[in-house]
Amino acid sequence: MKRNQEAEKAFETARTECPGDTLILREQGRFYFTIGKMDKAAPLLREAYMRDPRDAMTLFFIARVDAARKNYKQAILTMRRVAEMVPRDREILYHLGRMLGESGNYFEAHVQLAYASLYGRNPKQAMFHLKKAEGLAKTTKQKRSYASCKRLSVHNLLVKKLKNDFSQLSMTSKRTDSDNILFLQLLEACEINYSST
Secondary structure, three states, X not given: OHHHHXXXXXXHHHHHHOOOOHHHHHHHHHHHHHOOOHHHHHHHHHHHHHHOOOOHHHHXXXXXXXXXXXXXXXXXXXXXXXXXXXXXXXXXXXXXXXHHHHHOOHXXXXXXXXXXXXXXXXXXXXXXXXXXXXXXXXXXXXXXXXXXXXXXXXXXXXXXXXXHHHHHHHHHOOOXXXXXXXXXHHHHXXXXXXXXX
């Protein structure tokens, strides 16, 4: 409790000495979010965003504050903007998936959580979420979204197995130049096959 009070005083001092500094505004808003004071976090984060609308981290915490306040529609819209600004980020996709799930959109929640797991290099967790999404996919659009995520998942698993097999080869025998060339050709084939789907 005392540390939080000290931090609050330090932020106020910093804002007095550097008025309008977006980093200080964002970090103070982030601090209030972390300790659960959403009413204090929101205006600071929004002011930081008004001063620098390209700061993805500010938007990330604005979305988190909105989700904490159960304003899921706005939180999801904002987090989607963050995901466009910073593609393939595990943490962003994880929180987007959580927000979607909490809002009741379970299919898309599982798809986003599968992507988050893939980018976080957790294929087992990705497959868990894909299996859940598969059972929830009803519309053509949902089925396409599921298929796209599954292709990426299978591709990542294939590349992981290929790398693992190749490292096992290097432990049991000496890799030759032709082994290295073959490995690179297989990886390239995986990339070409994935990008053409």
